Amino acid sequence: MTEFLQHLVNGLSVGTIYALIALGYTMVYGVLKLINFAHGDVYMVGAFAGLYIARGLGVDQEPSLAKAGIVFVGSILVCAALGVAIERFAYRPLRQRARLTALITAIGVSFLLEYGFQLPPIINGEVPFPPGPTPRFFPEPFARVDYEPFGVHISNYDIVSLVVAVGFMFALQYIVYRTKFGTAMRAVSFDSSVAGLMGINVNRVIVWTFAIGSGLAAAAAILVAGSRPSINPLLGLLPGIKAFVAAVFGGIGNVQGAMVGGLILGLAEENVAGYLLSSYRDGIAFALLIIILLLRPEGLFGRVQAEKV
Amino acid sequence: MSAAAENAPKPESESTTRGWGDTCLDVKKVTMQFGGLKALSEFDLSLEPGELVGLIGPNGAGKTTAFNAITGVYAPTFGDVTVCGHRVNGQRPHQICGHGIARTFQNIRLFKELTALDNVRVACHAGRKSGFLASFLRTRGFLEDEARITKRALDYLGVMGLARVRDERAKNLPYGEQRRLEIARALATGPKILCLDEPAAGMNASEKVALMELIRKIRDDFKLAILVIEHDMRLVMGISERLVVLDHGVTIARGKPEQVRKDPKVIEAYLGDSYLEEKHIAIPAKSSESVLDAAPAPEEPPVKEVQP
Amino acid sequence: MSFSRILLRSLLPLLIGIPILWAFNGELSSSADIILMVAGINVILAVSLNVVNGFTGQFSIGHAGFMAVGAYTAAKITVATNSIEIVGLPTEVSNQVIFFIALVAGMIMAALMGLLVGMPSLRLRGDYLAIVTLGFNEIIRVIIENTEFLGQATGISGLPRRSNLIWVGVGALVTVLMARRLVGSTHGRALLAIREDEVAAEAMGVDTTGYKVRAFVISSAFAGLAGGLLVHLIQLCTPRSFTFVKSIEVVVMVVLGGMGSVTGSIVAALVLTFALEGLRDAQQYRMVMYSILLIVLMLTRPEGIFGTREIWDWLPKLRKRVSS
Numbered sequence: 001m002t003e004f005l006q007h008l009v010n011g012l013s014v015g016t017i018y019a020l021i022a023l024g025y026t027m028v029y030g031v032l033k034l035i036n037f038a039h040g041d042v043y044m045v046g047a048f049a050g051l052y053i054a055r056g057l058g059v060d061q062e063p064s065l066a067k068a069g070i071v072f073v074g075s076i077l078v079c080a081a082l083g084v085a086i087e088r089f090a091y092r093p094l095r096q097r098a099r100l101t102a103l104i105t106a107i108g109v110s111f112l113l114e115y116g117f118q119l120p121p122i123i124n125g126e127v128p129f130p131p132g133p134t135p136r137f138f139p140e141p142f143a144r145v146d147y148e149p150f151g152v153h154i155s156n157y158d159i160v161s162l163v164v165a166v167g168f169m170f171a172l173q174y175i176v177y178r179t180k181f182g183t184a185m186r187a188v189s190f191d192s193s194v195a196g197l198m199g200i201n202v203n204r205v206i207v208w209t210f211a212i213g214s215g216l217a218a219a220a221a222i223l224v225a226g227s228r229p230s231i232n233p234l235l236g237l238l239p240g241i242k243a244f245v246a247a248v249f250g251g252i253g254n255v256q257g258a259m260v261g262g263l264i265l266g267l268a269e270e271n272v273a274g275y276l277l278s279s280y281r282d283g284i285a286f287a288l289l290i291i292i293l294l295l296r297p298e299g300l301f302g303r304v305q306a307e308k309v
Numbered sequence: 310m311s312a313a314a315e316n317a318p319k320p321e322s323e324s325t326t327r328g329w330g331d332t333c334l335d336v337k338k339v340t341m342q343f344g345g346l347k348a349l350s351e352f353d354l355s356l357e358p359g360e361l362v363g364l365i366g367p368n369g370a371g372k373t374t375a376f377n378a379i380t381g382v383y384a385p386t387f388g389d390v391t392v393c394g395h396r397v398n399g400q401r402p403h404q405i406c407g408h409g410i411a412r413t414f415q416n417i418r419l420f421k422e423l424t425a426l427d428n429v430r431v432a433c434h435a436g437r438k439s440g441f442l443a444s445f446l447r448t449r450g451f452l453e454d455e456a457r458i459t460k461r462a463l464d465y466l467g468v469m470g471l472a473r474v475r476d477e478r479a480k481n482l483p484y485g486e487q488r489r490l491e492i493a494r495a496l497a498t499g500p501k502i503l504c505l506d507e508p509a510a511g512m513n514a515s516e517k518v519a520l521m522e523l524i525r526k527i528r529d530d531f532k533l534a535i536l537v538i539e540h541d542m543r544l545v546m547g548i549s550e551r552l553v554v555l556d557h558g559v560t561i562a563r564g565k566p567e568q569v570r571k572d573p574k575v576i577e578a579y580l581g582d583s584y585l586e587e588k589h590i591a592i593p594a595k596s597s598e599s600v601l602d603a604a605p606a607p608e609e610p611p612v613k614e615v616q617p
Numbered sequence: 618m619s620f621s622r623i624l625l626r627s628l629l630p631l632l633i634g635i636p637i638l639w640a641f642n643g644e645l646s647s648s649a650d651i652i653l654m655v656a657g658i659n660v661i662l663a664v665s666l667n668v669v670n671g672f673t674g675q676f677s678i679g680h681a682g683f684m685a686v687g688a689y690t691a692a693k694i695t696v697a698t699n700s701i702e703i704v705g706l707p708t709e710v711s712n713q714v715i716f717f718i719a720l721v722a723g724m725i726m727a728a729l730m731g732l733l734v735g736m737p738s739l740r741l742r743g744d745y746l747a748i749v750t751l752g753f754n755e756i757i758r759v760i761i762e763n764t765e766f767l768g769q770a771t772g773i774s775g776l777p778r779r780s781n782l783i784w785v786g787v788g789a790l791v792t793v794l795m796a797r798r799l800v801g802s803t804h805g806r807a808l809l810a811i812r813e814d815e816v817a818a819e820a821m822g823v824d825t826t827g828y829k830v831r832a833f834v835i836s837s838a839f840a841g842l843a844g845g846l847l848v849h850l851i852q853l854c855t856p857r858s859f860t861f862v863k864s865i866e867v868v869v870m871v872v873l874g875g876m877g878s879v880t881g882s883i884v885a886a887l888v889l890t891f892a893l894e895g896l897r898d899a900q901q902y903r904m905v906m907y908s909i910l911l912i913v914l915m916l917t918r919p920e921g922i923f924g925t926r927e928i929w930d931w932l933p934k935l936r937k938r939v940s941s
Contacts, residue, residue: 035744093916100676101919103747104872107678107865108911115904241755248748279763286756293749297741380820406822414820420813422925423806431810434803435822441831444802445795447627449620451802458803498822 002151007274008267013158015266016165020220021243022250022258023172024083024213030189030253031209033099037106038086039217040240041113042079046218047231048117048131050075051138055127060139068141072222076215083214084207092203117233131233138229157226164223168216169259175212176255185209189253242285249292251299260300264288327359329532331394333409333501339378339388341371341558348374349558352388356502356534361524363549363566364538367579370555372538373415376504380412381405393501407435411500413491415507415538421480425471425490428479429462432497436461462497468530469493469523485516489523496527503527505537509544517541521548546570554578630794631787638786650782654850656890657785658843661792663870663882665839668796670868671876671925672805673832674812676743679750680840680867682757685859686730687723687841689761692773692854694719716779720788720845727841728834735833740826754861761856772855773848780850788846792839796879799835808832812877862904869911875921884922 021043028036053074054060057067090109094102121128127136145156176182187195188205196202220239225231246265250257265285273281298304334356341349349371356362364372377383379390381402390397392408411432420428437458443451466472469489474482479490488508495503505524509517521544528535539545545552546566554562554569556578562569569575625632645653662680669677695715703711738749761767768774799805810818811825819825848854870889874881896903914921 033744035747090912090916094919097919099743101915103676103744104868104919105912105915107868108908108915111865111904111908112912115901115908119901119905241751244748245752280759283756283759286752286759289748289752293741293745294737297745382816382820401824401826402816402819403822403824406820412820414817418814418817420810420817422813423809427806427809430803431806431818431823432821434807437803441804441835444804445798447623447798449623452623455803494821 003274005150005152007270009152009154009158010274011267011270012263013162013266014270015263016162016169017220017224017262018239018243018246018265019169019259019262020165020216020223021239022247022262023169023255024217025244025247026250026252026255026258027185027209027213029247030255031185031192031206032091032095032102033253034091034102034106035244035252036213037103038109038113039213040236040243041110042083042086042214042236043217043221043239044117044231044233044236045082045113046075046079046214046221047138047225047235048136048233049078049218050222050225051127051131051136051231052129053078054139054141059141063140063142065142071141072219075218075222079218080211080215083210087207087210092206114233114237133233135230135232138225138231140229141226144226155227161223161226164219168219172212172216172255173259181205181208238282242282245285245289248299249288251302254299254301257299257301327357329358332357333393333534334379334536335389335391336375336379337389337391339375339385339390341374341378341383342386347558349378349555350560352378352555352558352560354536354553356536358501358532358534359528361528361535361537361548361550363545363552364536364555365540365542365545365552366555366561369557370578371558372555373506374558375555376412376506376536376538379405380410380504403435406498406500409499409501410504411495411498411502412504413488413495413506413508415510417487417491419479419487419491419494422478424476424478425466425482425486425493426459426462426475428490429465429494429497430458432494433458433461435498465493465497466490468496468527484511488512488520492523492527496531500533502534502536505535507538507540509539509541517544520544524548542570630790634790635783635787638783642782645782651850652890652894653782654780654785654846656887657782657789658847658850659867659870659886659890660789660883661785661839661843661846662867663874663886664789664792664796664879665836665843666867666871667874667876667879667882668799668808669832669836670871671878671882672796672800672808672812673829674815674876675739675829675833676747677750677833677836678747678868679752679754679861679864680836681859681861681863682750682754683727683730683837683840684844684847684863685757685761685856686837686844687720687727688844688848688854688859689767689773690726690841691719691723691845692776692848693767694722695776695779695849696773712777712779716784716849720784720842723841723845724838725841727844728838731834731837732830735830735837739829739833750864751861754859754864758856758860768854770856772853772857774853776849776852776854778849778852780846785846785850788842792842793879793883795835795839800879804828804831809877866907869907871921872911872919873914873921875923875925877925878921878923878927880927881921881923 021039024039024042025036028034028039050071054067054071057070059067059071086109090105091102094105117130118133119130121130121132123129142156147154147156147159174182176185184195184200184205185208187198187200188202192202195205221235242265243262246261247258248261249264250259250261265288268288269281269284272284292299296302332355334354336352336354339349339352340347352371352375354362354375364375366372374383378385378388379392381397381400381404384399388398392405392410395408397405397408420431423431437454439448439451439454463472463475466475469492471486471490471493474486479487482490488511492503492505492508495505508524509520512520524535524537525548527533537545537549549566551565552563552569553560554572554575556574561574561578562572662684666677666680669675698715698719701715702708703714706714734749734753738746762770800809807818807823807828810821810823811828815825844859847858851858866889870885871882873889874883874885893903896906
């Protein structure tokens, strides 16, 4: 029983992180019909942004909750800005072109971030910029405390991470389904030209979508950095792919689908790795991908798009 | 009331056939439902070779949906489609095309970067005898195939008067030629039934007259059954032997053109039941987009019949 | 035309090419040899990917996965037949025959993989192929790294250097011939039609799914050939040679050259191979420059250098002779 609960807790922990990242993929796909390959790398930038801010504030010498908060918010803002910049300079000029073109550009941006961060330093310092390929360590923003309710290992980091992640998910749910902006976003994802004709400022919706999605990715990165402090420029690769699979699983373009998909992936990974073979943990995501593409390609919550001829 | 009985849609009792063969298209009670929207309700149609039938109705009536259901782009939610004796429900469009039905598209869908010749040659692809591998080895069978396909394509280009633009990329052709190319391409699949979706859209008056002639000629030369969707009333009344009228997916009238144009349900569908009140709308008599020929001038009293 | 004349015309390019390659083989310096072979392998990769991405307009980004299938198949056969000789033939010739068998086996396995991967995914919307091929590339890597039989992460080493200018040259020649002949045939036109407008192609009687799968299978087969040739050049078969990064390198070549242009793929493959050599000292900047190149290319000239044209669109007389 304890084992089951442990896997449940771990699975939810990991799952909420996947969900936060998956939301970025799904929202961008919804409004632009673009697979934003660079999203996983925005997650990575979030981790590094947090690192630089934390070092700037001297978190490793004097950790405090206030500083942790600043690191968190600061990283979110940096990534939101990054997401907006990427959309503005790399994707927007290609709106009228074939989708393939934007897809290739997204891959280009992804590689630019991954390998750009591995370049030799331009600005020197204890952690230089670019940070280079060697792993860096995220300082502890506050002291780690471990609990063991019902025999289940859980730390205050895990609790904070879960609470914040779930809180963000609820907030996003509210925004998308209960506010004017959310309705506008959904309108744009149904038909952007008609939405524009109805008076919606499509560009603004898209910019905010990127900002929110990227911000969520940064939040996820900071939450993870507490328990997994080693970060490197390829940090976003695996979580990015997995979160993307989660988004596809739930139905790409569907916000609830991304959340559910992320949680399912997290739980599946934990349980399969825990009860069966741990070395195949990373393969679970692909197994899920194959299953959903074979059985229900539009995803759990997706709708089949009939093409108008 | 006799008018009501007259106007109720009824199965084909007056056929306009020439005795060129058995029914080649049989559409029975086809319904297309997309979620909550019924785009097409219980659509019935029967065609024999040589018939020229017009499918009309206001925008959004379900005409192109009917085409799509017949040619396999959509699988009918209910109902049956039989092409030349084969029941084709749920088959893929290329299979249905193989049974003998071809179509053009409302918004021209040519292979833009390919030449006119290549556009038509693609349609001749189904008649090939050699396989993939043979094309690598360039066997004699393959070379013969290619020669046959090219000749056939050139013939169809000639029929539509496009022989001199054979090497032009489709995207560079003027609009009228593009429309004709689409028809040539559809013809090249060797169909028994040809479905034309607004073939005259965007053409001027003289081009439309030429097109009418061409359609009749194709029907005669190739012994086809032709189904035409058109908005230009003069064109479709002039060319069709009988009409089927759709509105919101429902068949509201069918019969010979003279009957249909007088049918009040048809007039109401096109002009709305507030037509009688909207006297400030003057529909120009000679416009190629005219809905039902010349409408009376605003001052005249409401009419029950539309004068040609 | 008589059968023998047709056969002659069909094989003419090979009959001319092989002696030329034979003459050069062994005459060049070792490093020139290697660069040319790498260039040749890249030509095979770019042209074969072009069949799917360029001619058929699909988006496959997992080409390296099929390379891996071909490479490992060929490598395993070479290792297994290490001490075997074909009766009656001198050792050297026997080895060459075995090499040929290994390469062909690699192509067949890669083609089968292409069938397995392509059939379910080509039924779906365009984006999905990208997802599936990316996933496939990664899955292959994960499987290899976890399978002892395939040498796991360390791979299979000590392979004999069986690739030479002749093998790679012939491979490249056959690939280019395949692509050119395909596109100039009715089957090729069917693929182009699918690229231009899949709905219309289907309406005109083209079995779009069937043809997309065929293109995918052919493309995968030749990726397998490239893989087999590569591992017998670097004499090592590890998953590191077949990562997603390699797939993207090939995508860059195809996009740079122009999707739909065989000439473009050849030129881009050659240019990028030699440029990479020149940048050997700046290895870490290589990927950054690739990515900037990609982005700039997409923003300014997404159709690549040649677009959908071939070299003889500018030399009409040559084109008439070749296409007859």
